[in-house]
Amino acid sequence: MFTGIIEATGKLAAVVKRGNDISVTIDSAELDFSDVKLGDSIACNGVCLTVTHLGPRSFNADISSETLAHTLFGHYQTGQRINLEKAMLPTTRMGGHIVSGHVDGVSQVIKIEQSGRASNIWLSLPANLARYVAAKGSVTVDGISLTVNELNHDAFRLTIVPHTAAHTTIAALKAGSKVHLEVDLIARYLERLLSKDSAGATGGVSMALLSQRGFL
Known part of the structure; x- marks a missing residue:
């Protein structure tokens, strides 16, 4: 991890x-x-x-x-x-989010715009990963834990502060550059828990169960 x-x-x-x-x-x-x-x-x-x-x-x-x-x-x-x-140690500060190192897909830089000392990077959002990406949620781009600051159906925006630009490879990106994406691990497991299995049976957690227990 x-x-x-x-x-x-x-x-x-x-x-x-x-x-x-x-x-x-x-x-x-x-x-x-x-x-x-x-x-x-x-x-x-x-x-x-x-x-x-x-x-x-x-x-x-x-x-x-x-x-x-x-x-x-x-x-x-x-x-x-x-x-x-x-790899993280049990004593490591959890400064980012849980990252498995298993890439979910590839994204492409659409455009980069300066915003004061920061830069805004718009990246394509593959259709099969869109449901796992949320505004103000976490996403991993070329191994960097970053916050999604804006989102639409096929793209998302990151805001890169000078420290991140100086200590990673992200400052070298330009329109057309391709990067690795890893979505939030918790989102993937939640979907699995809430989905039907291959036999058509519901998993251990369902919307009905959540409603029955007072969560909805």
Whole structure:
């Protein structure tokens, strides 16, 4: 699990094709590697990857065909700047929101407008994810925990403050840039609890049950 609070950025130093998969090397002079071990998880632009090799200021990770099919890693070039966050500890401040590192989809930047020292970024909202995104709710963009400040049926707006722009890759975005999206984990589980299962039976929670117990 992660919080979406970026700890450092790194650079995609190498990509090696291994059959249908790839292995990547990510360098970072900023990330604290002192407590990183083989097998640890690091979120890379919001994608949970497992450390397979450690260097003094770098790590390797394998990326499966499944991950390549659902993320932008297959299109990244060496030199690509990457947001990095180590998996959270039980003692970590929950500065963002609960992030799994499992990307739900890809979004595209529609436009960017300055608003004082901040910038407003409008991004496309894939139809299959729209029901999980709420105004003033949380969304993860390339691993960054951000607040949705405005929403319509096919797009949403983020307001990026100078600190976030300075410490993540988001300042490099421009109209047409593509990013990873992860919706709020709680929203997905709530939908599952309230939906019918494959056999047509209702789950453990239903609107009728909520009404019966006085919640509606």
